[in-house]
Amino acid sequence: MKIRFWGVRGSFPVSSPNVSRYGGNTPCVEVETGQGVIVIDAGTGIRGFGKSLLERSGKHFDLLLSHAHWDHIQGFPHCELLYRDDVTVTVHGLHHPRRTLASILEGQQQEPFHPVPLHELGASIDFVEHEDGDTFEIAGARVTCRRLNHPGVAGGFRIEYGDRAFAYICDTDLNGEHLLATDLPGVDEPGADPAAWLRRLRQSACDLGHSADLAVCDTFFLPEEYDPDWGHSRVDDFLGLAAEVGFGTMCLFHHRPSRSDDELEDIVADCRRRAGRDIQVLAAQEGLQVDL
Ligand SMILES: [Zn+2]
Numbered sequence: 614m615k616i617r618f619w620g621v622r623g624s625f626p627v628s629s630p631n632v633s634r635y636g637g638n639t640p641c642v643e644v645e646t647g648q649g650v651i652v653i654d655a656g657t658g659i660r661g662f663g664k665s666l667l668e669r670s671g672k673h674f675d676l677l678l679s680h681a682h683w684d685h686i687q688g689f690p691h692c693e694l695l696y697r698d699d700v701t702v703t704v705h706g707l708h709h710p711r712r713t714l715a716s717i718l719e720g721q722q723q724e725p726f727h728p729v730p731l732h733e734l735g736a737s738i739d740f741v742e743h744e745d746g747d748t749f750e751i752a753g754a755r756v757t758c759r760r761l762n763h764p765g766v767a768g769g770f771r772i773e774y775g776d777r778a779f780a781y782i783c784d785t786d787l788n789g790e791h792l793l794a795t796d797l798p799g800v801d802e803p804g805a806d807p808a809a810w811l812r813r814l815r816q817s818a819c820d821l822g823h824s825a826d827l828a829v830c831d832t833f834f835l836p837e838e839y840d841p842d843w844g845h846s847r848v849d850d851f852l853g854l855a856a857e858v859g860f861g862t863m864c865l866f867h868h869r870p871s872r873s874d875d876e877l878e879d880i881v882a883d884c885r886r887r888a889g890r891d892i893q894v895l896a897a898q899e900g901l902q903v904d905l
């Protein structure tokens with residue numbers, strides 16, 4: 614697998630000289646297997662991906678959406694590849710009990726927010742909704758999706774191809790004490806135990822990341838910045854998980870908008886000192902490619 618980072622910033626895109634090395638676009642990660650192209654999330658980074666696939670004469674990709682927060686879908690209407698009628702896209706996401714995946718993307722392109730409605734895009738777009746824990750095959754790879762602890766319906770992915778495993782564990786509060794995920798079975802019933810759901814969602818993150826060669830991690834917060842209502846993790850939460858389940862490489866991701874390049878490099882250096890000897894650490898950077 615070739616992993617390419619097109620957008621690495623969390624919450625909203627930023628542009629200033631002090632973020633120019635790591636980049637200011639919101640989440641978009643490409644996974645190219647020998648048999649096809651998978652894209653995770655459609656943040657503003659998907660513009661760069663779309664241009665690149667056009668240059669490579671690609672005509673199809675599978676898009677995995679972790680959730681519908683705006684930083685993860687806002688690039689979709691601006692991906693020029695989708696305006697071509699010879700392109701096909703299959704969009705995958707977790708089933709939401711009250712909204713279809715199609716209606717979510719239709720919503721952000723309806724008048725007056727965007728001049729071109731979803732159904733007028735040239736590309737042929739299919740939607741596939743998955744349940745928590747589903748495993749399916751795309752681009753010759755085995756993909757597993759699991760719910761995570763984040764406001765609304767949000768999840769992460771594990772992609773296995775050959776003997777390699779890639780994990781995308783973002784956005785989530787890994788060790789949070791507030792159950793932020795909604796629409797969980799049984800959670801609103803009398804006598805329900807939210808703590809049991811929190812343990813189950815953390816276990817999902819463990820299962821997604823178990824022995825992954827590369828794990829993309831939600832490291833939005835430093836410990837002193839942590840807010841338990843946001844649904845994001847601290848760098849230290851993922852240092853702990855990396856040791857617990859054995860990542861080959863821990864990749865810091867969903868960088869805080871205010872995080873400067875210099876701060877990020879200091880954080881990476883500190884993580885490298887504290888991570889176990891077997892764990893590599895890097896920060897996701899626009900344009901970075903990792904070969905697994
Ligand atoms: Zn996000």
Ligand SMILES: [Zn+2]
Pocket residue numbers: 680682763767784
């Ligand atoms: Zn989010």
